[in-house]
Amino acid sequence: MVHHNSSTGFYPHIISKGGCMEKKNKFSLAVQIFIALILAIIVGLLMQGSADVANDYIKPFGTIFLNLIKFIVGPIVLFSIMAGVVSMKDIKKVGSIGGLTVAYYLLTTAFAITIGLVFGNIFKGAFPALSTSGLSYEAAEPVSFMDTIVNIFPNNFVKPLLDANMLQVIIMALLLGFAVILIADVSPDANERIINDINDLNNVFMRVMEMILRLSPVGVFCLLCPVVAKNGPMILGSLAMVLLTAYICYAVHAVVVYSLAVKCIAGVSPLLFFRKMSPAMMFAFSSASSVGTLPINLECVSNLGASKEVSSFVLPLGATINMDGTAIYQGVCSIFIASCYGINLTMPQMLTIVLTATLASIGTAGVPGAGMVMLAMVLQSVGLPVEGIALVAGVDRIFDMGRTVLNITGDASCAVCISHINNRKK
Numbered sequence: 438m439v440h441h442n443s444s445t446g447f448y449p450h451i452i453s454k455g456g457c458m459e460k461k462n463k464f465s466l467a468v469q470i471f472i473a474l475i476l477a478i479i480v481g482l483l484m485q486g487s488a489d490v491a492n493d494y495i496k497p498f499g500t501i502f503l504n505l506i507k508f509i510v511g512p513i514v515l516f517s518i519m520a521g522v523v524s525m526k527d528i529k530k531v532g533s534i535g536g537l538t539v540a541y542y543l544l545t546t547a548f549a550i551t552i553g554l555v556f557g558n559i560f561k562g563a564f565p566a567l568s569t570s571g572l573s574y575e576a577a578e579p580v581s582f583m584d585t586i587v588n589i590f591p592n593n594f595v596k597p598l599l600d601a602n603m604l605q606v607i608i609m610a611l612l613l614g615f616a617v618i619l620i621a622d623v624s625p626d627a628n629e630r631i632i633n634d635i636n637d638l639n640n641v642f643m644r645v646m647e648m649i650l651r652l653s654p655v656g657v658f659c660l661l662c663p664v665v666a667k668n669g670p671m672i673l674g675s676l677a678m679v680l681l682t683a684y685i686c687y688a689v690h691a692v693v694v695y696s697l698a699v700k701c702i703a704g705v706s707p708l709l710f711f712r713k714m715s716p717a718m719m720f721a722f723s724s725a726s727s728v729g730t731l732p733i734n735l736e737c738v739s740n741l742g743a744s745k746e747v748s749s750f751v752l753p754l755g756a757t758i759n760m761d762g763t764a765i766y767q768g769v770c771s772i773f774i775a776s777c778y779g780i781n782l783t784m785p786q787m788l789t790i791v792l793t794a795t796l797a798s799i800g801t802a803g804v805p806g807a808g809m810v811m812l813a814m815v816l817q818s819v820g821l822p823v824e825g826i827a828l829v830a831g832v833d834r835i836f837d838m839g840r841t842v843l844n845i846t847g848d849a850s851c852a853v854c855i856s857h858i859n860n861r862k863k
């Protein structure tokens with residue numbers, strides 16, 4: 438007998454169909470997160486004079502919350518992808534869904550970065566002239582394209598989990614999942630037993646995530662409040678134009694690309710899509726972590742009618758490799774940094790940015806701040822000074838909150854579309 442999760446959700450005990458927590462809690466998790474978000478902004482603004490206090494005494498609790506999320510992310514990605522693969526029972530089906538998913542991800546990411554470059558160029562004139570003297574930034578060692586490919590494949594069974602190297606965890610999950618499917622030919626009993634175990638373990642880890650998520654309003658408050666306390670005046674200051682450009686691009690990409698995709702491919706009204714996605718979007722905004730948002734995202738797409746079979750494969754994959762918001766950010770920041778140094782980017786350079794930013798966003802981990810580290814790779818590819826990152830580093834968190842919202846919304850739109858295509862094929 439195969440145990441399945443409730444068809445209405447992945448962790449139905451925390452969020453029910455309408456995104457509401459069980460009756461015993463007065464407010465739904467989404468409402469709690471929203472209240473935490475507003476409180477964090479108010480308290481943060483009030484604490485502008487004592488940003489250090491917020492940083493020393495409030496932020497650590499946010500860090501505890503993020504640590505717990507990082508702790509559970511490895512097993513969640515491993516078991517949810519394995520559960521997704523074994524539920525398809527057919528390697529060809531995994532291949533066709535996987536192919537469509539990767540194609541959707543690559544296309545939307547290339548589109549995102551193009552939007553970033555176009556708007557970056559339009560708003561270039563309004564970018565502030567910041568001083569570039571005395572800038573220093575510790576750049577990560579550049580990794581060549583071939584090394585990036587080689588590094589996707591694990592050389593040790595436990596190291597991918599220890600290092601939280603999600604691309605390697607995905608390869609592990611795919612290999613193990615395929616093996617479980619293939620075992621059915623030799624031993625159908627063993628196949629069924631292992632599928633039961635995978636589903637059971639998946640449920641256990643989802644439960645742990647559920648416990649961690651109950652802390653999310655506190656986590657959200659403690660993460661956001663110090664950011665507002667530190668950056669309050671800065672938001673209104675010199676970097677506002679670049680931030681605004683990035684946020685306009687995020688909004689344009691979401692409204693144009695995702696609305697069109699869910700409407701044209703899945704026949705879902707864009708308004709309904711964004712409404713049902715709002716708990717996950719708010720959570721992503723406050724946590725700035727795609728992988729941390731994974732369980733809420735699974736729940737939201739399930740409420741949008743996506744099948745568990747597809748979303749438990751598409752979403753963890755997307756949380757690791759599909760980062761449209763990060764790609765936009767990298768495009769806008771490249772133009773901004775170039776213009777600060779008085780450099781005009783040529784067309785071939787822009788095309789190089791499209792290519793490297795697509796790769797960089799694939800390599801970006803779904804945790805806060807990861808996109809900024811990968812920006813170094815994009816800048817280096819077109820010979821821009823890596824120290825330029827210091828210009829945007831101070832407000833990276835604000836860029837990050839928006840780009841994470843876009844990152845997870847892109848994954849969800851893909852899950853809804855592929856699920857629809859998959860249902861039609863049946």
Ligand code: ASP
Nearest residue numbers: 726727763803804807808
């Ligand atoms: N924080 C982003 C995410 O989790 C990644 C990034 O830094 O761009 O999706």
